[in-house]
Amino acid sequence: MLYREDNLITLNRNLTYDYIITGPADFSELGIDTKDEQSYYDFMWDRFSLFKPKSGLVTLIFTNRKANKRIIHKQTIYNDIMFKNNFDLISEKVWVKTFKKDVVFRLGFVNILTYRHKKRERYNTLPIMPDCFHYPHKRGSNGFPPELISKFIEVVPGIVYDPFMGSGTTANVCHQMGREWIGSEIN
């Protein structure tokens, strides 16, 4: 079920879902200047603090930003928000897009962080997965590799919610796996 709206509206619908897997929008997609980390933090706070997956599990997939000759560590922003909302960081993995030196994008790897709410500990152990996945970057694609998304979706039964749906990789994977899904996409 796709909600073509701001995910803040969807999150306030009090829908039931079991697992969140998503690629939070970057500064540029939100029209926020990379120098204005506070606005980015506030935007994510408003949304992440409404995350209520029944399993307690949330997976965030993102690349930190290179801007103004330094790295903006989105991971620090996400961790801070999630920790203040009672989530622990339970898994940290990397998707390597390229081993080449002359990368077309600014950072050649993507972080995959999974958090679990302290009070919802139904899933005490995650299956053993490699720490590092290598799926070559496809030119012109901003989407996630379906093979990667399916590995995470397999872990948690039930309804999957992706609040930043983008091109719809999560929905496509769920469809192929016969899984129910919810998505929000503003564009």
Ligand SMILES: C[S@@+](CC[C@H](N)C(=O)[O-])C[C@H]1O[C@@H](n2cnc3c(N)ncnc32)[C@H](O)[C@@H]1O
């Ligand atoms: C990093 S992309 C997601 C990529 C996606 N995982 C895929 O495989 O294509 C982030 C998406 O979030 C969307 N977005 C930004 N702000 C939003 C909001 N407030 N509500 C819903 N979607 C939003 C953007 O339009 C963009 O498509």
